[in-house]
Amino acid sequence: MPKSKRNRAVTLSKTKKKGREHKEVIVNSIREAAEKFPSSYVFAFENMRNLKFKQFRDSIKSSGRFFLGSNKVMQIALGRSASDELKPGLHKISKFLRGETGLFFTDMPEEDVKKVFEEFEVFDFARTGCNATEKVELKEGPLSQFSHEMEPFLRKQGMPVRLNKGVVELISDFVVCEEGNPLSPESSRILRLLGIKMTSFKLHLICSLRGDDFEVYREGLEVSDIESS
Template sequence: MPKSKRNRPVTLSKTKKKGREHKEAIVNAIRHAAENYSSVYVFSFENMRNLKFKEFREQLKSTSRFFLGSNKVMQVSLGRSAADEITPGIHKVSKLLRGDTGICFTNLPKEEVERLFNEYEEYDFARTGSMATEKVELKEGHLEQFTHEMEPFLRKQGMPVRLNKGNVELVSDFVVCEEGKPLSPESARILRLLGIKMATFRVHLIARWNPEELELYIEKPDDSDVESA
């Protein structure tokens, strides 16, 4: 990649000393990566799971470097315009950093990066507020998946249960969640107990950049939507 201008001083005001030092470390790390990798990818994510993402990142550790966090800090690191960009043209990447996004510096071939991102997905239990992907209803009768010790806890989750000869019994049909509606804290807990996973952690490519071109995988956001530093 072209020679970097990463030694240019950057002002990160209104932060405590520890916070400023942390942000400056991120700025330096991003600028160092811009010098040492051939391409930059902007990606978005949904249903982020830190442990799952760490595993994904570890798979590419030898060839790539990922950055997540404050979009503003990442924008400042790369440069927000042609006047302050660290490498010619890389400010175009900054304009794509909004919402739940991150950047990946890599030396992998384009086809390999696209395959890895497009194929990656991990299922997990949905959290409170997530949209239910299906209707889950429990029918009246014996709930063999629950032990008698769990009966008080299930009642606290709003389930109409009782103990019948040491067994947990549902006294009437009970709807845990409705498809397309947000999960309550109680619904999320019950789904976890039932082993039903409704959240899918995915990463989506937004754009690929190198000194020769910027390739968009989705529609480019308006410049006015980009967060200011």
Template sequence: MPKSKRNRPVTLSKTKKKGKEHKESIVNSIREATEKYSSVYVFTFENMRNLKFKEFREQLKSSSRFFLGSNKVMQVSLGRSVADEIRPGLHKISKLLRGDSGLYLTNLPKEEVQRLFNEYEEYDFARTGSTATEKVELKEGPLDQFTHEMEPFLRKQGMPVRLNKGVVELVSDFVVCEEGKPLSPESARILRLLGIKMASFRLHLVCRWGPEEFEIYKEGLDDSDVESA
């Protein structure tokens, strides 16, 4: 009896072909977008939140296009040198695609783009390993925000708690996190329960390319960084 397609193993050659096709699709999409939009920006991000980013992207979809993914693929799309750039000067943009970064292509005026990116900030709960932005300490006594069913879970997070007549109670002061130190999984869970948001999702403009000019926005960078990169 022949095997169903669902059970057939995916061969390495098919996987490679699919990966190559995906990369080629991205390269073509970026190249087509550079013909459609008047400006190309490199931006970086911190504390990425996919849902929040999707909302921001939807807000601008009528005038703009975003690309996130492999920096190398995006660099190849634009061209990494004067010899292979797809439009004059785009290799400079390519040079500054480093780390957590992406491409933003738009027809919006540059002043509007700068305002949108500078004003954008979304707060969310910090994840394990994030740096605590403040010290959070709970004092000995009742924790009225928690129901009695929460007591076993809180104890598992390392909190010195007990039930006192059905009320969750701290038997001693407890430091959830220290400012400047990474959050443990337990600390991150407790902060979420307390409703304390320490992560700030931000987008930062690095540079802008237009047919007539190239601008660098990020402090500490200049044209020499582009030419030597």
């Protein structure tokens, strides 16, 4: 009689070991970077776009190293208190690793770091769930920007359209989205077709440790606030 799969023993040791080893690699890499570079920064990001971030990272990779991932793992690498920090002061920036944040280690002057971060912004199409930044309304009449083959697809997105002598036509005014409201999957698709970009991928410096100089850049975000949260 064949053995039941339900009773078959399954070992998770390899999976656990692989996960642990991967975290150890990250921790060691962060510690090496913290030892190598004189300045350490915590940054936050909005509307991450992986390809654009890779391009940004590659543009200054000769001057530093970036790390994204588990905030807890990054905190462990730096040290979460003065008693276990890798270098004096690193536990101060470790406290700011929460939410969508990352680490940047560099030998660039502070002024140059601020400049490249402030100047970086990539506009992109908003995804489902993002809040609309403006009201978009299409008026009744022909939609010459769409070919006749698009009519069935537009109708599936909830648009009141028809073909009139081979031209896609709105039979009534149609609101694609309202300012401040989350975008539905249909709304985000229509905005993409219209070429309307409502989001931007940005990076914001949160704090830094340069030698013994610890500085917080973003107002309203203090270490005491994080410790009490």
